[in-house]
Amino acid sequence: MHAEGVRKRFGPTLALDGVDLAVRPGESHALVGRNGAGKSTLVSVLTGLHRPDAGSVRFDGEPAPPYGDTAAWQSKVACVYQKSMAVPELTVAENLFLNRFGERFIRWPRLRSRARALLAEYGVEVDPGARAKELSVEQRQFVEIAKALSFGARLIILDEPTAQLDARGIQRLFDKLRDLQAHGVAFLYISHHLQEVYELCSTVTVLRDARRVLTAPVAGLVKADLVAAMTGEEASAVADREPRRTGGADVEPLLDVRGLALEGEFEPVDFRVRPGEVLGLAGAAAGGSTALGETLVGMRTPTAGAIRVRGRAIRAGSVPHALETGIGYIPEDRHRQGLVTGRSVAENATLTVADQLGPWGTVLPSRTRQFAASMIRSLDIKTRGPDQPVSGLSGGNQQKVVVARALARRPHVLVALRPTAGVDVRSKEALLSVVRRVADEGRAAVIVSDELDDLRVCDRLLVLFHGRVVGEYGAGWTDRELVAAMEGVGEGESPAAGQKEGA
CATH class of the missing domain: 3.40.50.300 (P-loop containing nucleotide triphosphate hydrolases)
Structure with a gap:
């Protein structure tokens, strides 16, 4: 696979700025960078999910399939994500051949036999009749890799594959990847754990601020230099951070x-x-x-x-x-855990203090708006007023509403x-x-x-x-x-x- 000069913009945000990347057959190539560096966008371009604004992607010297031709892309490249894409309630066999059973009426013994042969071909020891939800994280990954290879893909992108594995699981995964590499399968390996890059990969590419800043052989690359490429900071650079006075050990x-x-x-x-x-x-x-x-x-x-x-x-x-x-709490995902999107700014900001908004367990709208108005002023929330639906705010102002709720009880x-x-x-x-x-x-x-x-x-x-x-x-x-x-x-x-x- 060879990507050259890939650019991608989302509105005012330049997500990729002329990125080059080449992965050879049988290679394990690491892609690293801090959050927001452009890794996810590049993966979306390489798998056909996003059309680049400029640049090109080629597989085996041929242009990438047309945008939207899912089957053609699946025959070239696949991504095994940190969060499993398998359907939990379906069996391994059903997941392997989902949407491609190849016959009008499914013959279940034959389907399981095909699945067993496919898994055996790639050395995956999993019962084809087991439901996906019954598998370990490691087994699900092996099944998804086998499924990708069955489409003909020879480049597999692994997105944080060891995040939920223990040490023995990681070693078994690495052994399997090395075995597949020996048969010409290439891997683009994305991880926040740089030690794994040194254990598994032969080449590493670093993205920073939407640009490729380094591609180098892993052997001989000093770890401090790799970290410096990711952060843009030399080893001698020390941030100007003065310690604040806090309570001593006796407080x-x-x-x-x-x-x-x-x-x-x-x-x-x-x-x-x-x-x-x-x-x-x-x-x-x-x-x-x-x-x-x-x-x-x-x-x-x-x-x-x-x-x-x-x-x-x-x-x-x-x-x-x-x-x-x-304890006050600002959750990681404001959409799932922080906001009731169908409700107003005032209602969201006062969820934790409903017992303070009226006598005998009642909630007075006037007191709710008054309380919310003070939080709006304190946190400088940009809104038409307490009664505006929280869904109409910008992302930053929605997060301020979540903060307001967390601080409401002081x-x-x-x-x-x-x-x-x-x-x-x-x-x-x-x-x-x-x-x-x-x-x-x-x-x-x-x-x-x-x-x-x-x-x-x-x-x-x-x-x-x-x-x-x-x-x-x-x-x-x-x-x-x-x-x-x-x-x-x-x-x-x-x-x-x-x-x-x-x-």
Whole structure:
């Protein structure tokens, strides 16, 4: 496959700016870059989901199939996504031949026999009669790879394939990929775990700010140089981050987490957050940071440990009790978890304080609008007024409504999961300043993110990788060292961390 000069724009956003990429037969080629670098858009172009504005894509020297010719694209390339595309209630055999049974009346024994032969051809040991939902993550991936190869595709794009695998599963996946490479199958491997790039791939391409900034053999490429290409920051560059004055070790923490663990997601972790402090939990979503954040707010039930707010224990796995105890929550997905889109700005902003909007459990519309109006002014929400449907706001202003709801009860601790996802630069700055203001008022905040801009407002960072804390950083961290830690190629504590008692 050879892509040359690929450009793609979505409105004012330039998603790809003249990107070149070549993957040879039998090669395992890594594609890496920070969030927003252009990886997903490039994959959409390479698989025929998006038509490039400029540039070309060729397979085996021939032009890519016409846009919209799904069957032709499937015969060239396929993508196995982090989230399985298999239909859970259908069997393995039915998923393998979905929409191509080849006969008017399905002969089930014959279908299972064809599936068994196909799986055996690629060495996949799975029962064709098992339902997809009964398979392990690893088995589903093997089935989807076998399905892609059965269409004739010789280039398979793997999108974060190890995110939900344990160490043994990762090794079995790598063994299978190497075996297929020996038969001429090529892989474009997308991962946030750079150590895997060194274990599996022969070539790596780095995207940054919609451009290709590096293509090089993996052998001999210094890890620090690879991270520098991803971040645009040299190893010697240190960010200008002054430590803020927060409560010392003798000040009672607002949030006290001891031995907290969730089997299969993250190992036991201890940390404290004091008044005036913003703690960052840095790391990829699949590395345990998101699960830890959701456990703090009661959305997940831990298998061990305890959470206390101002000395009061939070009932495990109870969102109402976490709210009552003093935790505010900004969810990762505002559309699914943060907003009732058919309701007004006022109704959304006051969901957590409905008990304060009228006597004897009633909700007075006038008091709702008055409360919402104060939040609109405080957070500078751009809206026609409290009664405007929240669906009519921009993404940044919708997120501000979610923040307003989280702050409505004046929580002691604000937990924000990737709070600036999908918003513009100005809205991002405004949202982060609100989080910072919460701490500056003597409360505390926790930001869960792998976005460097989100983490810059934090006083202290804990880095999670594969479910465990691998580093702690105070003021003075560099983009290079932090990205290296989050990608699993640089573990440890920076000299600036210093406040070990707080973790």
